[in-house]
Amino acid sequence: MTDRELELKSIQLRRSLLRHIYHAGAGHTGGSLSCVDILNVLYNRILRVSPETFGDPHRDRYIQSKGHSVEALYAVLADRGFFPEAELETLCRYQSPFVGHPTRKVPGIEMNTGALGHGLSISVGLALAGKLDATPYRVFTLLGDGELAEGSNWEAAMAAAHYNLDHLTAIVDHNTLQITGRTRDVCSNEPLDEKFLAFGWAVRSVNGHHFAELTKVLSQPAETGKPTCVIANTVKGRGVSFMEDVVKWHHGVPSDADFERAMKELAAAENRLREVAA
Amino acid sequence: MSAPASSLFSPAAKAMAEKLGLKMGRANLDEFAATLLELAKANRNIVAVTSDSRGSGKLGPFGEALPGQLIEIGIAEQNLVGITAGLAAAGKKAFGVSPACFLTARSLEQIKNDVCYSDVPAVLVGISAGVSYGALGSTHHSLHDLAALRAIHNISIIVPADNFEARGAVRAAAQSEQPVFIRLGKAAMYGLHKPETKFDPGKAITLRDGRDVAFLSTGETVVHCLLAAAKLAEQGLQCRVLSLHTVKPLDTESVLRAGRECRAIVTVEEHSVHGGLGEGCAAALMQAGVSVPFRIVGIPDEDTVTGAQADIFRHYGISMEGLSHLAGSLLCVA
Ligand SMILES: [Mg+2]
Numbered sequence: 382m383t384d385r386e387l388e389l390k391s392i393q394l395r396r397s398l399l400r401h402i403y404h405a406g407a408g409h410t411g412g413s414l415s416c417v418d419i420l421n422v423l424y425n426r427i428l429r430v431s432p433e434t435f436g437d438p439h440r441d442r443y444i445q446s447k448g449h450s451v452e453a454l455y456a457v458l459a460d461r462g463f464f465p466e467a468e469l470e471t472l473c474r475y476q477s478p479f480v481g482h483p484t485r486k487v488p489g490i491e492m493n494t495g496a497l498g499h500g501l502s503i504s505v506g507l508a509l510a511g512k513l514d515a516t517p518y519r520v521f522t523l524l525g526d527g528e529l530a531e532g533s534n535w536e537a538a539m540a541a542a543h544y545n546l547d548h549l550t551a552i553v554d555h556n557t558l559q560i561t562g563r564t565r566d567v568c569s570n571e572p573l574d575e576k577f578l579a580f581g582w583a584v585r586s587v588n589g590h591h592f593a594e595l596t597k598v599l600s601q602p603a604e605t606g607k608p609t610c611v612i613a614n615t616v617k618g619r620g621v622s623f624m625e626d627v628v629k630w631h632h633g634v635p636s637d638a639d640f641e642r643a644m645k646e647l648a649a650a651e652n653r654l655r656e657v658a659a
Numbered sequence: 660m661s662a663p664a665s666s667l668f669s670p671a672a673k674a675m676a677e678k679l680g681l682k683m684g685r686a687n688l689d690e691f692a693a694t695l696l697e698l699a700k701a702n703r704n705i706v707a708v709t710s711d712s713r714g715s716g717k718l719g720p721f722g723e724a725l726p727g728q729l730i731e732i733g734i735a736e737q738n739l740v741g742i743t744a745g746l747a748a749a750g751k752k753a754f755g756v757s758p759a760c761f762l763t764a765r766s767l768e769q770i771k772n773d774v775c776y777s778d779v780p781a782v783l784v785g786i787s788a789g790v791s792y793g794a795l796g797s798t799h800h801s802l803h804d805l806a807a808l809r810a811i812h813n814i815s816i817i818v819p820a821d822n823f824e825a826r827g828a829v830r831a832a833a834q835s836e837q838p839v840f841i842r843l844g845k846a847a848m849y850g851l852h853k854p855e856t857k858f859d860p861g862k863a864i865t866l867r868d869g870r871d872v873a874f875l876s877t878g879e880t881v882v883h884c885l886l887a888a889a890k891l892a893e894q895g896l897q898c899r900v901l902s903l904h905t906v907k908p909l910d911t912e913s914v915l916r917a918g919r920e921c922r923a924i925v926t927v928e929e930h931s932v933h934g935g936l937g938e939g940c941a942a943a944l945m946q947a948g949v950s951v952p953f954r955i956v957g958i959p960d961e962d963t964v965t966g967a968q969a970d971i972f973r974h975y976g977i978s979m980e981g982l983s984h985l986a987g988s989l990l991c992v993a
Pocket residue numbers: 525526527554555556557558559
């Protein structure tokens with residue numbers, strides 16, 4: 382898949398997740414829009430996993446620690462054929478498996494996450510098992526930048542370096558916002574790169590909306606013998622002008638007018654992209 | 660001169676144990692460690708995960724014999740549980756071993772989400788549980804763990820009373836496809852069972868039959884119930900003693916049968932009187948409409964008295980003397 386095709390797919394994924402949040406009247410809009418390009422690259426270029434191979438013990442693992450951005454994950458998994466997209470119409474409805482955080486009831490999801498600060502420890506466990514069995518799968522986890530205030534992340538970061546888990550990659554969705562406001566104002570965790578370096582990780586910073594940059598950094602471990610931390614600099618609400626970098630869209634749900642406007646913007650973006658291509 | 664060590668058993672209780680032919684075994688913790696080592700030698704997929712707790716978990720020999728199967732996490736219990744869950748999700752038979760007081764409080768959210776709700780076949784082993792740490796004080800006691808875990812869906816809770824049950828619990832947990840919590844003490848335990856006894860998770864073991872008082876107990880308090888029943892027999896009372904090693908799922912059938920057949924029930928546990936075995940039995944009985952004189956013996960809802968495990972047990976009446984006295988008085992009002 383070319384970068385251009387991925388870019389088009391991201392627009393389609395943004396439409397999908399916004400539509401489902403709009404219909405459900407609930408969801409985490411801003412964070413889903415900030416991480417959807419990362420998930421697009423992971424599931425279409427990096428992860429060796431598909432609906433057919435999901436039961437294979439050799440598959441790559443993805444754990445979404447920032448579970449609240451599950452609408453992006455649902456959109457990507459539906460696109461990859463793990464389940465029909467129509468099933469997402471039940472999002473947050475009575476007896477639907479599609480609740481507001483990832484669960485194993487949904488095909489393609491490895492673990493129940495969403496209580497913050499859990500995904501990195503689970504990923505260390507998965508990576509340790511692969512190492513013990515000399516099974517060469519890779520493990521990826523997506524962390525929120527606000528989530529890094531949970532101390533358990535740093536317990537896991539220590540263990541990952543101690544065990545030289547270079548097949549483990551943690552991606553930080555560094556959108557600099559959390560529910561209350563700027564992460565640096567809530568409880569600053571900067572400089573993030575130096576913290577992970579001090580914990581013994583290889584650290585790379587990229588533009589989290591740039592497909593080539595993401596592909597390059599995720600294609601292989603950054604350094605032998607060290608876990609990789611990818612600080613993906615992103616924009617919360619990315620792709621919809623009035624949602625970008627605005628804290629209220631953390632779990633803001635679009636009104637009818639908002640939704641119409643967002644869809645128009647995304648259609649225009651798609652047209653521009655197709656014109657450039659043509 | 661150092662103070663005499665407190666004993667869990669008075670001279671009279673020791674004499675009674677001898678009369679019953681009970682043989683002193685080792686700590687359930689030692690039995691766990693030996694059993695796990697034996698299983699892990701045969702099944703290289705078994706791993707033990709420790710939080711600087713291999714010494715207190717008696718896993719030193721395990722680490723020496725099978726260094727590739729012992730994963731040290733350091734003093735980080737939340738991480739211990741998350742990693743154990745990840746190992747289990749990847750197909751390892753992972754035993755996370757840590758003092759019960761930390762394992763089930765600090766890491767409760769990891770137990771809930773990473774293990775139980777994610778439904779991975781991890782085994783969590785809470786060591787030196789209850790008031791095993793005695794004089795180290797309340798920070799190191801786990802009097803909440805049964806209550807906390809009973810309220811979390813999808814985990815079995817097993818509290819072995821002696822070495823035989825400890826061995827059975829570890830073997831069953833190694834085979835289980837669902838999460839299991841095993842709660843272990845560190846005092847040497849009398850063997851309570853006949854050689855032909857079977858250990859089935861979820862099935863109470865009847866140690867003594869009778870229809871006067873039924874002692875429903877779990878873990879290291881069971882032996883005191885057995886001794887109390889023997890003492891009551893000398894007074895002409897026939898008491899039933901059940902080891903309810905599996906606190907969840909509770910063997911409701913055995914509890915209800917005791918409620919219907921016996922004149923009174925005394926539940927005994929090394930846990931807060933809130934939310935543990937006793938309240939579990941009470942709920943089962945009430946909902947089945949079985950009304951019977953009933954007492955819960957455990958650690959009351961107060962600042963726990965200080966002292967060794969033996970002192971604490973004696974203080975709260977968890978002894979042959981205390982339990983036989985309570986049972987007798989319960990029959991007087993019944
Ligand atoms: Mg954020």
